[in-house]
Amino acid sequence: MKTIITYIALIFICASCAETTHQEKAPIEKSLVEKKISVASQIAQLKTDGYQIFDYVDEKTGDTVIMQQYFMAFLKSGPNRDQSKEEAAKLQEAHMAHLGRMYEEGYADISGPFGDDGDLRGITVYNVPTLKMADSLANLDPMMKSGRLMVEIKPWWAGKGYPLR
Known part of the structure; x- marks a missing residue:
């Protein structure tokens, strides 16, 4: 009986840890997605702030490099x-x-x-x-x-x- 109770307690502890970990990660992942801004927005902001910039497209990746x-x-x-x-x-x-x-x-x-x-x-x-x-x-x-x-x-x-x- 003690063994069964111990296993059940371990299962609840593991489940609550997994849930807590998931809950803690969600705001972090969400904030990273929210912070990602488009290249066009970055370029516009840099120009508004007075920075000298130019951009080009990297032939290998197709990404715009500022x-x-x-x-x-x-x-x-x-x-x-x-x-x-x-x-x-x-x-x-x-x-x-x-x-x-x-x-x-x-x-x-x-x-x-x-x-x-x-x-x-x-x-x-x-x-x-x-x-x-x-x-x-x-x-x-x-x-x-x-x-x-x-x-x-x-x-x-x-x-x-x-x-x-």
Whole structure:
């Protein structure tokens, strides 16, 4: 009798878990479907927001690829690098906070240092409509304000939504 009750309890537990899992997935799947927008809508929104774009059809897949102009900021050693170790550490902390804020607010898509100790220190890719905006955001960085770093920004084209691999 104990064995039968145990099996029945297990069946109810499994059934309720399966139902809960199904219920939890449904809103997630629904929200993904709702978020999917057409290529035409994406193009219209990007143009409305002032982004430079063009599109083409990929011959292999038949998909429309949207190319968007981003802005790649090259961070270079600046003229004022004589800060004390403590000052440099504080500037680095503020620099990281600035880059984190740019990412969180959607202005920058990726940032990172180079792996050597050359004059070219790192990059940030800004996802903004204009060079002027990218330059303004980059120069808000405490490292730029202090002169420890300088920035050179170049327009750069990439497929909208393509991940790094």
